[in-house]
Amino acid sequence: MELRQLQYFAAVADTGGFGRAAERLGIVQSAVSQQVRRLERELGVTLFDRSTRHVRLSSAGERLLPEARAVLAAARRTRQVAADIASGDEGLLRLGTVQGPGDRTYRLLDELRRAAPRLRVRLRRLPLTERLAAVRSGELDAALVRAATTAPGLELLPVWRDPLYAALPEDHPAAAPHGGGPDSASALAPTGAPPLRLDQLADLPLRLAPREHNPPFHDLVTGALRAAGVEPPLGPPFTTLQETLTGLAEQRADAPSWTVFYEVTGLPPVPHVAVRRLAAPELTTSLAVLPGPPGPPLRQLLQALRA
Structure with a gap:
């Protein structure tokens, strides 16, 4: 028939x-x-x-x-x-995601819904190596990755940049937003306060996670320190942000230290800890894709990112 x-x-x-x-x-x-x-x-x-x-x-x-x-x-x-x-108006986009900052992801999904309301989006959060492997195998159409500069077999398309923040004891000279005393316990620098330079933190031990936990971010921080000509001593390792900031506050008197992090769900206020934006480096988030012409769902994603 x-x-x-x-x-x-x-x-x-x-x-x-x-x-x-x-x-x-x-x-x-x-x-x-x-x-x-x-x-x-x-x-x-x-x-x-x-x-x-x-x-x-x-x-x-x-x-x-x-x-x-x-x-x-x-x-x-x-x-x-x-x-x-x-x-690209309909179909399925399989996207690997990173944890926060959520507002960027939400804005991206909103833009996709406006441009292609019938396009379904399936988000998957995987460890970095699994995320990249899923793109290579075709299990994912694309994946967001932070701080990575290379990904064998894949193309990395920078999509946005975010600042890094330093958390340090409130009574350290670098904690003062304009060179005076600390403005308040657990305070963020007021709008217009100059960002910190890495050389201002050279005397403080740095709490940084071991490289194997997040190689791209570790390399970003250590590379920026070398470029700034400073080599701060190592403090206790970074674990979780809340645990690290709490330990930083508790040990501020006998073993002061600092850490560096990127915003995920807002900057956490912790008593006796000051959080300051760093002048450099910035954290680049890229879209990992297979080389070659993008398929229709991926074209819609790229258009939404440009918008």
């Missing part, structure tokens, strides 16, 4: 004759008659009662006509869905 046979069947039923159906379809009458005959032989029923004066639907034809129309409608929907998928 062919779609065109069902189309010819419906056209004859609509127009009441083979000749008129042929005119509507823009083909010769014999082609319409031939294809309807073939359909009748395949189905094993007579679809039309034919006479020299009239062509009417048979009882079998009346019963089968709604089914034929449903098949034709489904075929039209299938073509439309395929066209929407090809254009």
Whole structure:
């Protein structure tokens, strides 16, 4: 059974004759008659009662006509869905994500919904190595990654930059927003306060997670320290942000130290700890994709990122 046979069947039923159906379809009458005959032989029923004066639907034809129309409608929907998928207006985007800052991800998803409301987005949060491996294997269409500068077999497209922050004891000279005393316990620098330079922290032990926990971020920080010409002593390792800031506050008197972090869910206030924005480096988030022309869902994502 062919779609065109069902189309010819419906056209004859609509127009009441083979000749008129042929005119509507823009083909010769014999082609319409031939294809309807073939359909009748395949189905094993007579679809039309034919006479020299009239062509009417048979009882079998009346019963089968709604089914034929449903098949034709489904075929039209299938073509439309395929066209929407090809254009990126519909389909599935599989995106690997990072933890926070959530507002960027939410804005990106909102832009995608506005541009392609029928495009479904499936988010997956995986460790960095698994995230990149999933893009290489085709399990993910793309993945957001932080601080990475290389990813073998993949292309990294920078999409946004975020500042890094230093947390240090409130009574350290660098904690003062304008060179005076600390402005308040657990305070963030007021708007307009100059960012800290890394050399201002050279005398304080640095709490930094071991490289194997997050190689790109570790390399970003240590590379920036080398570029600034400073090599602060190592303090206790960074664990979680809350634990590290709490330890920093508790040990500020006998073992002062500092740490560096990026914002995930807001800058946490901790008594006796000052948080200051760093002048450098910045944290770059990139989109990891396979080399070559992007598929339709990925094209929509790139357009949303540009917007």
